[in-house]
Each structure stands twice: as C-alpha cells, then as structure tokens.
Amino acid sequence: MVERVFVIGLDSAPPELLFNEFKNELPNIKKLLERSIYGPMKSCIPAITIPAWMVMATGKTPGELGLYGFRHRYNGSYNEMWIANSKKVTEPTIWDYLGMDGRKSILVGVPPSYPPRKINGWLVSCFITPDSSTEYTYPSELKQNIESLVGDYLFDVVFRKNDRDSLIEELEDMTKKRFEVIRYLMSEKEWDYFHFVEIGLDRVHHAFWKYFDEEHHLYEKDNSYKNVIRDYYKLLDEEIGMTLDFLDEETAIALVSDHGVKRMKGAFAVNQWLIEEDYLKINNPEVLNRGKQIGLADLDINWKKTIAWAWGGYYSRIFLNVEGREPEGVIKPRDYEAVRDEIADVIKSIKSPEGKKWNTEVFYPENIYPVAIGDRPDMMVYFDNLYWRAAGTVGHPFNYLPENDTGPDDAVHSEYGVFSLYIPEMEGEKVLESTIYDFAPTILKLFDIEVPMKGRSLI
Amino acid sequence: MSEKPERKYTTVSIPVQLYEKIKERIEGTGFTSVSDYVTYVLREVLASLEEEEKEEVFSKEEEEKVKERLRALGYLD
Numbered sequence: 001m002v003e004r005v006f007v008i009g010l011d012s013a014p015p016e017l018l019f020n021e022f023k024n025e026l027p028n029i030k031k032l033l034e035r036s037i038y039g040p041m042k043s044c045i046p047a048i049t050i051p052a053w054m055v056m057a058t059g060k061t062p063g064e065l066g067l068y069g070f071r072h073r074y075n076g077s078y079n080e081m082w083i084a085n086s087k088k089v090t091e092p093t094i095w096d097y098l099g100m101d102g103r104k105s106i107l108v109g110v111p112p113s114y115p116p117r118k119i120n121g122w123l124v125s126c127f128i129t130p131d132s133s134t135e136y137t138y139p140s141e142l143k144q145n146i147e148s149l150v151g152d153y154l155f156d157v158v159f160r161k162n163d164r165d166s167l168i169e170e171l172e173d174m175t176k177k178r179f180e181v182i183r184y185l186m187s188e189k190e191w192d193y194f195h196f197v198e199i200g201l202d203r204v205h206h207a208f209w210k211y212f213d214e215e216h217h218l219y220e221k222d223n224s225y226k227n228v229i230r231d232y233y234k235l236l237d238e239e240i241g242m243t244l245d246f247l248d249e250e251t252a253i254a255l256v257s258d259h260g261v262k263r264m265k266g267a268f269a270v271n272q273w274l275i276e277e278d279y280l281k282i283n284n285p286e287v288l289n290r291g292k293q294i295g296l297a298d299l300d301i302n303w304k305k306t307i308a309w310a311w312g313g314y315y316s317r318i319f320l321n322v323e324g325r326e327p328e329g330v331i332k333p334r335d336y337e338a339v340r341d342e343i344a345d346v347i348k349s350i351k352s353p354e355g356k357k358w359n360t361e362v363f364y365p366e367n368i369y370p371v372a373i374g375d376r377p378d379m380m381v382y383f384d385n386l387y388w389r390a391a392g393t394v395g396h397p398f399n400y401l402p403e404n405d406t407g408p409d410d411a412v413h414s415e416y417g418v419f420s421l422y423i424p425e426m427e428g429e430k431v432l433e434s435t436i437y438d439f440a441p442t443i444l445k446l447f448d449i450e451v452p453m454k455g456r457s458l459i
Numbered sequence: 460m461s462e463k464p465e466r467k468y469t470t471v472s473i474p475v476q477l478y479e480k481i482k483e484r485i486e487g488t489g490f491t492s493v494s495d496y497v498t499y500v501l502r503e504v505l506a507s508l509e510e511e512e513k514e515e516v517f518s519k520e521e522e523e524k525v526k527e528r529l530r531a532l533g534y535l536d
Contacts, residue, residue, distance in 0.1 A: 070535065083529070085516045203532075405536060409532075
C-alpha cells in the first residue's frame with residue numbers, strides 16, 4: 001500500500017515517441033521511466049478520448065458505460081444528438097471508490113468532467129467545458145483561486161487552418177497555466193489521489209503531424225514546423241519535472257495515455273460510399289456533384305428507402321435503419337443480422353485508392369462488450385486499422401480524401417497508448433504490456449482496495 | 460382476514476462505525492431504526508440524482524460552442 005498516487009495523463013501519447021524517439025531529450029520523464037514498470041497500453045474500442053479516460057477510471061467497457069464517442073443519438077431520432085458529459089458517467093470511478101474510503105482526490109481535466117460533479121476533494125473540468133465563464137470547478141469557489149493564479153484558464157485550443165503560429169502560442173499558454181494550477185492544487189490541498197490530463201499533446205499531434213512525420217503523404221522537407229511536436233514534448237517534460245519536485249518519496253507516480261497516434265493516410269467518405277452502394281438514399285442527388293461538401297444533417301434523406309447511414313470521426317459508427325427502432329425503419333428485425341453481416345462484408349472488402357487490400361475491422365458492440373447500453377452503433381469500423389479516418393460529409397469528387405473533411409488534421413489514433421508506474425522504493429525499470437482495463441484495478445490495489453473488474457492489477 | 464401488501468427486504472452492509480454514528484444521530488427523532496433512516500436517505504439521494512440527470516447540461520448556445528469546437532477538432536461532421 002502507498003500513501004498517495006499521482007497520475008500524469010497525456011492525451012494520445014504514443015509509446016513510439018515517449019519511450020523511444022524522444023526519450024533521451026526528455027530528462028525528467030526518462031528518469032521516471034528508469035525506475036518504473038512501463039510499456040505500451042492497449043486502449044479500448046473505440047480508441048477515442050471519450051470514452052477512453054473513463055474506461056481507465058472505471059475499469060468498465062464503453063458498452064457498459066454507454067459511451068461510444070463524443071456524440072450520441074437521442075433515442076428514436078436520426079439527427080438529434082447529445083454531447084458526452086460528466087453526468088453520463090454512472091459507473092463508479094477510482095475516485096468514487098477512494099471517496100467511499102474517506103480518501104480525497106484532485107482531478108484536473110479528466111474527460112468528461114464538465115459539468116463539475118461533487119467529489120471528495122477538488123475538481124477542475126475538462127475541454128468539454130464551453131468556456132471559462134461557466135462554473136468549471138468543484139467546489140465552485142475554487143474557480144476564483146484559479147483565476148487569481150493564472151487569469152483566464154484555458155480548456156482547449158481551436159485549430160485554424162492558416163494560423164498555426166498562434167496555435168503554438170496558445171498551446172504553450174494553455175499548458176503552462178494548467179501545470180501552474182496543478183502545482184497550486186497539489187501543494188495547497190490535501191489529497192490521496194491526484195489525476196490530471198493534458199489535452200494539448202493530442203492537439204499538437206493532430207495539428208502538426210504532417211510537418212514532423214517524414215512518412216506522411218503531405219510531409220514537406222525543411223518546413224518551419226518540423227520541431228513543433230518535439231518542442232512541445234520538451235515543454236511537457238520541463239513542466240512535469242517541476243511538478244514532480246513537489247512530491248514526497250512516499251508517492252506513487254503513474255504516467256498514462258488514452259490512446260496513441262500515427263500518421264493519417266486520408267479520410268474515407270463513408271456516407272458518400274453508402275449512397276453509391278444504394279444503402280443510403282437521398283432525394284437530392286444533384287448536391288453530390290456541386291463540388292461542395294455537405295453534412296448528413298443537410299441532406300434530404302429518403303429514410304423509407306435507407307438501409308444504413310454513418311458517422312465519421314477517427315472511427316466510423318454505422319447505424320442500420322431498423323423497423324420499430326428508428327422512426328422510419330425499414331429493416332425487419334428478423335433480417336437484421338443478415339443485413340448487418342452483408343454490409344460488414346462489403347465494408348471489409350473496400351480497398352485503398354491504389355486497389356490494395358485494407359486491414360479494416362468491423363466490430364459488433366454486443367460481441368466486444370459484456371453489455372452495450374445507450375445509443376450503441378450497429379457497427380464500429382476501423383478503416384485500414386485506423387490509418388484512414390471516416391468522413392461523414394458528402395459531395396467530394398472521390399471517396400478517398402487526402403485531407404480531413406472537417407478542418408486540418410494530419411494524424412489519426414493508434415490503439416496503443418502508454419502506461420508507466422513508479423512505486424516508492426522500487427528499483428530499476430521493467431517493461432510490460434498492459435491494457436486500459438488494468439489501470440483501475442492497479443491503482444485501487446495501491447490503496448488496498450480490491451474490486452472485481454475486467455482488467456487485472458499489474459502489481 | 461385482511462392481507463397486508465408484501466414488502467420484500469434485503470440486507471446491505473455498512474461499516475460498523477457509520478452504523479454507530481447513525482444510531483446516535485437518530486436518537487430522539489422519528490426514525491425508529493438505522494435501517495429506516497438509511498432507506499430514507501438513500502431514497503432522497505436517488506431522487507435528487509434522478510432530478511439532476513434530467514437537467515440540461517448545456518444551454519443551446521453552450522452546446523453550439525462545444526459542437527463547433529469538436530467539429531474543428533474533427534470529432535463531428
């Protein structure tokens with residue numbers, strides 16, 4: 001058992017960069033790893049920020065949480081959706097278990113944590129927060145302390161296509177403020193468990209990957225943004241170093257990410273493809289050839305003849321139009337499995353623009369989770385092992401887009417994030433592979449709490 | 460013979476310390492047992508949670524702000 005646990009969450013940190021390529025330039029992280037157990041950590045399906053951080057915190061699958069991404073449909077609707085938020089997390093988290101034990105936690109930026117919920121401790125919400133004019137702390141008075149410390153607190157940055165210089169500044173500003181708040185909380189408040197997530201790393205990956213990765217199809221030699229990602233890692237390392245100085249010898253230190261990252265090969269226009277395959281029927285096909293992209297919500301869909309439609313993102317959710325479930329459903333429940341298998345087979349046969357085989361995976365929620373509550377998609381698709389993101393928009397000249405349809409984005413998610421854990425008095429390093437489901441039981445074990453979970457304790 | 464509606468009960472465990480604390484607290488109140496008090500408190504908590512869950516998290520304007528950002532980040536299309 002340890003006295004306290006401090007968790008460093010770096011959204012989308014991949015093992016390839018953190019443990020290998022950049023390690024020698026990150027003295028503080030390197031020092032930490034040299035006395036930790038660490039290795040790649042397999043994320044959940046889908047390998048997306050929401051639900052992944054809550055999978056980590058609860059030990060439950062996305063199906064049990066009923067969280068499959070950032071947005072979900074309202075029951076019985078095609079287009080009305082709700083955005084994931086803290087109130088949708090109903091399974092107990094690590095800090096709930098600790099709270100029951102009378103232990104105090106501090107959380108900063110763990111998604112989704114807006115609106116701020118009551119915990120036994122202190123909380124600053126995450127990038128889902130609309131802006132700093134809202135209530136974003138628990139208790140609400142904490143907001144004042146934060147603002148007198150750093151001024152306007154930043155939750156996220158916004159990508160703007162032609163203004164990458166100001167994005168770099170904003171990222172730095174946001175991250176420095178966050179770490180200042182973290183150091184303030186860890187030194188001024190009483191806590192047993194501290195968990196923060198820095199979202200900036202994910203943003204810097206997405207915005208600057210093509211400037212950094214020589215294998216990226218849009219990589220330009222000698223570009224001026226080549227070192228932005230590297231420099232951001234160095235900034236993180238410096239801030240982490242300053243932060244770790246505040247900890248005593250009795251504190252265990254974990255460093256984790258929710259998923260990894262890799263170069264994007266392109267975006268696949270999945271709804272446009274569904275239209276071509278006659279699974280999705282629209283009343284205004286002329287919009288497809290206007291040279292202008294439009295979203296699903298602006299299409300005149302003939303639901304009475306539509307079999308399937310999709311949502312884009314780093315992975316694709318495909319929904320079937322089922323009689324009795326959707327407002328104008330057409331697939332008879334008895335035909336459901338056959339239709340789904342048929343579409344899954346066709347999806348798996350989609351080839352690269354050069355006609356090469358793709359490593360596409362199609363998951364059925366009920367096969368990968370013990371239960372799948374809420375707005376579960378009928379199929380979850382990883383196009384070419386996530387190298388190709390899914391574009392939900394239509395009106396593109398081809399189904400294969402060299403760039404993302406919804407703004408500049410050069411990276412996609414990969415299935416392996418990172419895990420490392422230093423336990424006081426531990427000597428030397430040890431490499432091990434883990435899954436995201438092992439995190440909660442491991443942390444709880446450090447506090448002598450055992451709860452039966454899908455994952456196993458790594459210690 | 461009149462039949463009483465059947466009420467089913469089950470046992471849950473709480474720490475002894477907490478039990479003692481509650482026992483002290485309900486002394487001289489209308490609660491005749493710790494179980495009664497615990498049932499009352501849990502019903503209240505559940506009702507307020509259910510109430511809270513029904514509340515809108517984002518105003519229309521806030522939701523647009525969040526969606527706009529998620530769209531720019533590539534999460535929505």
